Amino acid sequence: MLFNSYFFVFVFLPAVFGLFWYGSHSLRWRLGLLTFASYTFYSWWQFEDWDDFVGTFVIRDWSDLENSLWHWRFTILMLLSSSVDYWAAKWILRLPADAAVRRKTLLAISLTANLGLLGLFKYLGFFSQVANDLSSFLGGGPLPVISLILPVGISFYTFESMSYVIDVYRGIAKPAKGYLDYACFISFFPHLVAGPIIRYSDILHQFRDVNWVRRYPDWDQVNTGLLFLTIGMLKKLLIADVLALKVNAIWNALGQGTVLGPELAWAGVLGYTFRIYFDFSGYSDMAIGLGHLFAVRLPQNFDSPYKATDPSDFWRRWHITLSAWLRDYLYIPLGGSRNNKRTRNLLVTMLLGGLWHGAAWLFIIWGAWHGLLLAVFHSLKSRGWWMSNERPFGYWFNRQLTFALVVIGWVFFRAADVHTTGYSHASLVPAWRMFGELFGFYGLSPGLGAPAFPAILWLLVALCWLWCNFAPNTFESLYRPMIRWRYAVLAGGIMAACVLQFGHSVDFLYFRF
Amino acid sequence: MPQFDKFHLEQSESLGRLHHEGVASSPRFALIFLGSFVLGLVAALVVNFLGNSAQVFPSPVRESESDRGWKARIVERFVAENRPPEAIVFGSSRAWQIKASTVEQLTGLRTFNWAVTSGTVLDSRIQLAYVTRLGAPPKLILLEIEDAAWAWDGELQPSILSHVGVFRETPFPDNVRVFGDACSSGTIPATVRSLLALTRPVGASQTWRYFNGQLWLDDGYIVMVDAERAKIRGQFFFEKVIQENITELRSLWSKPYRVHPRWIRYLEEFLDIAKANGIRIVAFVPPMHQAWEKACFDSEDRRVARRELIDRLAGILAAHGTKLHDYSRVESFGGDPNEFWDGTHQTPVNMDRMTRAMLGADAASPATAPDDLDLIKRYVPENINRE
Numbered sequence: 040m041l042f043n044s045y046f047f048v049f050v051f052l053p054a055v056f057g058l059f060w061y062g063s064h065s066l067r068w069r070l071g072l073l074t075f076a077s078y079t080f081y082s083w084w085q086f087e088d089w090d091d092f093v094g095t096f097v098i099r100d101w102s103d104l105e106n107s108l109w110h111w112r113f114t115i116l117m118l119l120s121s122s123v124d125y126w127a128a129k130w131i132l133r134l135p136a137d138a139a140v141r142r143k144t145l146l147a148i149s150l151t152a153n154l155g156l157l158g159l160f161k162y163l164g165f166f167s168q169v170a171n172d173l174s175s176f177l178g179g180g181p182l183p184v185i186s187l188i189l190p191v192g193i194s195f196y197t198f199e200s201m202s203y204v205i206d207v208y209r210g211i212a213k214p215a216k217g218y219l220d221y222a223c224f225i226s227f228f229p230h231l232v233a234g235p236i237i238r239y240s241d242i243l244h245q246f247r248d249v250n251w252v253r254r255y256p257d258w259d260q261v262n263t264g265l266l267f268l269t270i271g272m273l274k275k276l277l278i279a280d281v282l283a284l285k286v287n288a289i290w291n292a293l294g295q296g297t298v299l300g301p302e303l304a305w306a307g308v309l310g311y312t313f314r315i316y317f318d319f320s321g322y323s324d325m326a327i328g329l330g331h332l333f334a335v336r337l338p339q340n341f342d343s344p345y346k347a348t349d350p351s352d353f354w355r356r357w358h359i360t361l362s363a364w365l366r367d368y369l370y371i372p373l374g375g376s377r378n379n380k381r382t383r384n385l386l387v388t389m390l391l392g393g394l395w396h397g398a399a400w401l402f403i404i405w406g407a408w409h410g411l412l413l414a415v416f417h418s419l420k421s422r423g424w425w426m427s428n429e430r431p432f433g434y435w436f437n438r439q440l441t442f443a444l445v446v447i448g449w450v451f452f453r454a455a456d457v458h459t460t461g462y463s464h465a466s467l468v469p470a471w472r473m474f475g476e477l478f479g480f481y482g483l484s485p486g487l488g489a490p491a492f493p494a495i496l497w498l499l500v501a502l503c504w505l506w507c508n509f510a511p512n513t514f515e516s517l518y519r520p521m522i523r524w525r526y527a528v529l530a531g532g533i534m535a536a537c538v539l540q541f542g543h544s545v546d547f548l549y550f551r552f
Numbered sequence: 553m554p555q556f557d558k559f560h561l562e563q564s565e566s567l568g569r570l571h572h573e574g575v576a577s578s579p580r581f582a583l584i585f586l587g588s589f590v591l592g593l594v595a596a597l598v599v600n601f602l603g604n605s606a607q608v609f610p611s612p613v614r615e616s617e618s619d620r621g622w623k624a625r626i627v628e629r630f631v632a633e634n635r636p637p638e639a640i641v642f643g644s645s646r647a648w649q650i651k652a653s654t655v656e657q658l659t660g661l662r663t664f665n666w667a668v669t670s671g672t673v674l675d676s677r678i679q680l681a682y683v684t685r686l687g688a689p690p691k692l693i694l695l696e697i698e699d700a701a702w703a704w705d706g707e708l709q710p711s712i713l714s715h716v717g718v719f720r721e722t723p724f725p726d727n728v729r730v731f732g733d734a735c736s737s738g739t740i741p742a743t744v745r746s747l748l749a750l751t752r753p754v755g756a757s758q759t760w761r762y763f764n765g766q767l768w769l770d771d772g773y774i775v776m777v778d779a780e781r782a783k784i785r786g787q788f789f790f791e792k793v794i795q796e797n798i799t800e801l802r803s804l805w806s807k808p809y810r811v812h813p814r815w816i817r818y819l820e821e822f823l824d825i826a827k828a829n830g831i832r833i834v835a836f837v838p839p840m841h842q843a844w845e846k847a848c849f850d851s852e853d854r855r856v857a858r859r860e861l862i863d864r865l866a867g868i869l870a871a872h873g874t875k876l877h878d879y880s881r882v883e884s885f886g887g888d889p890n891e892f893w894d895g896t897h898q899t900p901v902n903m904d905r906m907t908r909a910m911l912g913a914d915a916a917s918p919a920t921a922p923d924d925l926d927l928i929k930r931y932v933p934e935n936i937n938r939e
Contacts, residue, residue: 045736262581269585277740527581531588538589539596539743542736 040083042325043276043537043544051080056332064254070219070246073333077226082114084191113190116156121225123152124200125218128207132214142208149204153197160187161194165398192232194395196225198364203239205368212240220246229329233322233547235340236360242335250334260331262527263517267328269530270513272537274321276544278503279314283545285496286310293473294457298486304476306493306500311453312446313503316345318548319358324513339514345445345507348428348437349420350412353445365392381417386410401455401470408448438508450474600738603746608710608734610719614749619668620675621714622761623772627664627683628717636688637664641772642676643696645669646838646896649903650694652771658911661692665772670709672701673815674726677822678712680831681721689829694910695822697837697876699862700848710734762932769931775924777932779893784925791843793894798847811861816868823872835869836877836910837862839887839902844895877910885909900924 040047055076059069086092095107108115127149131142164186171182203221206212215221224242225231250257289307293299299307323340330337340359347353354362365388373384386407393406419425426433454470475481604611607618615621630636638661641650647667655663666679676695683689708726710733713719722730738746761768765778782788826833840848849855858880866876879885882902886909891902898906 045732256579258579258582261579262585265582265585524581524584527584528588531585531590532592534585534589535592535596536740538593539738539740542733543739 040080041544041547042322042329043272043541045538045541048538048541051076052329052332059333060256064252066247066252067219069251070223073228074219074223074226077223077228077231078114078118080228081117081192081226081231082111085110085113116190116193117196117226120153120156120197121200121222122218124149124204125215125221128204128214131204131208146204146208150201153201157193157197160189162394162398163187195234195236196231198236198361199238200225202236202364202368206238206240212238213243215239215243227330227335229326229333229335230337233319233326234358234360235323235326235338236364237337241338245335248334256332257334260334264328264331266517266526266530267324267331267513269328269534269537270516271321271324271326271328273533274317274324275547276321276537276540277533278499279318279321280540280543280545282310282314282317282496282499282503285490285493285499286314287545288490289493290453290457290469292489293469293476295488297488298482299476299489300481300483300485301477301479303485303489303493304473306496308446308450308453308473308477309500309504310493310496312345312449313500313507315449315452315548316341316507317503320513322547327513341512342514343507343512345442345504346438347441347445348434349425349441350409350416350444353441354409354413361392361395376417382414385413385417389413396452397455399455400467401451404467404470405448405451405455408451412444412448450477596738596743597735599743599750600735600746603743603749604714605742605745605749606710606734606737608713608737610714610716614746614754616711616714617761617763618709618711618714619768619774620709620711620718622768623664623666623668624679624682624715624718626770626772627666628686628715630664631683631686631688635662636683636686636690637662637666638690639663639692639694640679640683640690641665641667641694641696642671642679643667643694644671644698644701646698646898647671647694647696648774649776649898649900650696650773650907651900651904652769652773654904654907655692655694655911658908658913659692661690663771665774667696667772668709669711670701671696671698672708672818673697673822674708674723674818675712677818677825678718678721678723680822680825682718684825684829685721686717689831691831693826693831693833694907695833695835697835697865699837699858699865699880707733710737760931767928767931769927775927775931776893777928780924780928790841790890790892790894794841794843794892797894798844811864819865819868820872823869823874827872833869833872833874834877834910835874836906837865837880838896838898838906839879839882839884841892841895842882842889847895879906879909 040051042048055072058072062068062072086095091110095110098104098107127145131145134142134145164184167183167185171184174180174182203212203215203224207214215224220243221239223246224237224239227237227242230237245251250260286307289299289303289310292303293307320341327337327339338360342356342359344353344357347356369391370384370388373387374380375384387410389406389410390403391406393402393404393409396402396405416425426437428434428437450473451470454467454473457469472481600606601609602611602613604614604616607616607621609616610621615625627637639652639655639659641647641652641655641663644667648665650665650667652663652665655661668675680689680693708722708730710730712722713730713734719727719730760770762777765776767775767777769775779788823833825831839845849858862876862878862880866878869876877885879887882889882898885906887898887902887905891899893899
């Protein structure tokens with residue numbers, strides 16, 4: 040199910056909200072309801088229509104059972120994945136502190152299960168393709184290339200699940216009070232498919248917060264949730280999707296070998312830079328808003344990333360929950376900045392961060408690019424060669440330089456999704472071609488078949504640049520009291536406009552990761 | 553033990569504190585939000601309904617110019633004028649160019665071509681139910697069976713809502729889905745277009761229409777004006793059209809052949825209505841262009857699946873006493889392999905031959921119905937002589 044779908048807005052959300060607040064105020068009911076609703080939300084992807092869904096309950100023979108299991112496979116996968124971690128953490132806690140080997144074994148089982156699932160569904164296809172390419176290059180015979188459908192949200196829920204077991208193992212997180220608590224934490228539908236990546240310790244106390252046991256909703260929190268939801272919808276449906284239409288036309292033309300010329304190429308790259316921000320931060324705002332409707336505060340995921348003054352600052356502002364995860368569970372365990380290993384650790388962390396986004400060479404290059412930026416930045420800063428932010432010139436120079444470096448990274452990121460005629464999906468060609476186009480190496484004017492002059496796209500890019508540079512982000516906006524009737528009218532109107540666009544919406548970018 | 557800061561949750565925590573420091577919790581904001589949201593949606597729906605820029609609503613101010621709305625209104629008018637069609641062509645755009653006048657000459661029956669864009673057997677069943685409810689069932693039906701459409705769990709086009717009488721015959725849950733699709737067509741640009749449409753004066757109604765390079769006659773026949781003109785100028789290359797569309801349409805046609813039971817049910821309902829009213833049916837499967845067919849049916853499995861589908865449909869029709877004319881090969885009725893507009897739509901030359909073949913006339917005999925170029929000269933304001 041999508042947040043930006045009629046069924047979600049008109050049926051699912053009101054029903055779950057109503058039942059949550061007015062069904063019963065017992066903790067068990069609320070946890071159970073949210074878990075059931077979240078599993079329904081997740082399972083929705085697997086059915087084409089109502090007949091398809093009902094058909095899975097009619098089991099007359101083995102083939103029907105097989106068909107039913109096939110339909111429910113991703114739901115079962117999530118259930119199994121989270122159950123393994125729940126029980127692993129529970130057993131780790133039961134063991135005495137001196138049973139280090141057995142505790143480590145349980146942790147290893149849990150991590151292997153999680154990473155195994157990720158490897159199987161996300162990376163097996165890529166690595167089998169690499170093996171095949173290598174075999175062909177070396178003159179060997181073709182090897183089988185395995186292609187599996189990626190379960191929606193697997194990258195997010197496996198990370199959340201892994202962090203729980205690791206934290207319990209390290210003794211820095213309290214264990215779940217019951218399976219329902221844990222299942223609700225993993226499956227809670229606002230963050231399930233595209234984050235923010237939460238940790239159990241973020242949410243544990245909230246399930247027993249005063250807001251959860253009250254009989255009626257805290258309307259101030261509901262109002263805040265509605266505003267977050269509206270701003271998220273606005274970002275996604277009225278900005279990111281409009282940009283997507285124009286930007287995709289340019290990148291598709293690139294994939295077909297059409298000469299773009301610098302003007303179109305820059306429009307395509309800058310358009311994508313803002314599209315990905317508004318798309319993903321829009322989703323995060325919606326998730327946070329929906330969390331508030333159920334008295335759950337989810338962590339901030341974006342903090343005006345294009346206002347960053349250096350690459351390190353960028354990663355403290357962009358996809359904050361992923362950066363924090365990579366820092367806490369990868370970078371620091373690797374040694375962090377100790378023992379002169381910072382450069383190596385940064386590169387490894389960012390390479391794996393790139394790979395987390397998708398199994399393609401261009402995502403790895405994107406990760407390496409950011410790893411390199413971070414390493415160079417820290418090196419320059421330690422020598423005092425990075426301009427200070429204290430003076431306005433330095434501050435603005437650093438901001439625009441960081442923005443430009445991030446934009447270069449987006450070329451790799453977006454190019455990973457370009458299917459170039461005559462090349463395999465993993466090809467690096469689209470990225471190099473786009474760099475060539477940006478500087479007019481293939482011609483200064485658009486060739487035959489190129490999209491028309493993107494005046495609207497340039498206008499949107501300019502507006503987005505102003506927004507990202509000068510407007511407060513959603514959290515900053517909502518610190519100020521906005522609970523006024525005129526804001527309610529405005530937000531309701533914006534939400535109506537967003538709903539009008541539902542029929543023509545484009546998928547969230549981060550659903551594929 | 554590393555210390556894990558929670559900076560990423562601090563912002564949310566602060567927001568949480570903000571709520572509790574506020575004044576007494578009140579639902580007023582949420583209620584105003586909800587009211588404004590509903591009002592905004594209703595206003596947009598009303599504008600879209602009346603302005604009808606998506607051509608899907610039965611607007612009293614701006615009638616739908618979709619072929620579903622327009623053709624249904626003509627049938628309604630013919631029945632009201634006591635000259636209902638005695639023969640009707642049902643089907644998709646692949647049957648658009650079956651000339652009503654040719655059928656009329658061959659059968660002596662007043663004919664109307666009611667084939668509609670992306671028409672399915674459900675459209676045909678709804679249209680037949682409607683015309684029967686008007687008390688004017690035809691004597692003869694030419695039913696196009698688009699074999700590939702049976703393999704899709706396709707949806708009814710929302711423009712079926714553009715005529716209330718026809719929409720009333722739409723079964724549940726298709727009617728709900730159509731209504732939902734029609735409402736969802738009102739995007740922000742569509743709403744603006746509808747609003748602008750409401751400010752423009754309504755043109756005088758006429759029995760024929762010319763727009764989008766097509767001339768629509770009041771017997772339901774459609775002349776491809778732009779394509780005919782390009783053909784005369786020697787600038788029409790259907791192979792190029794096929795190549796241009798092949799990637800997009802191939803993906804559409806390459807879905808697995810899984811006949812949904814509801815399509816079979818609709819066909820049987822259609823045949824039952826026809827039988828109850830003593831209507832003769834001539835059913836046919838039209839051909840594709842060879843290059844197209846080669847691209848779409850590139851595996852033995854798909855070719856076998858297609859053959860099985862056609863055989864299955866022929867069996868159902870035979871059980872109702874109707875023969876299915878399988879013209880899936882253009883040679884089967886003496887058609888010209890080059891007389892196509894694109895991969896699936898034949899030119900009037902082939903359509904004429906196919907019509908004659910299915911009605912038992914000599915396919916090679918010269919056409920006596922008005923030539924399309926004559927029709928263009930007669931109806932289109934900027935006629936072909938000015939080219």
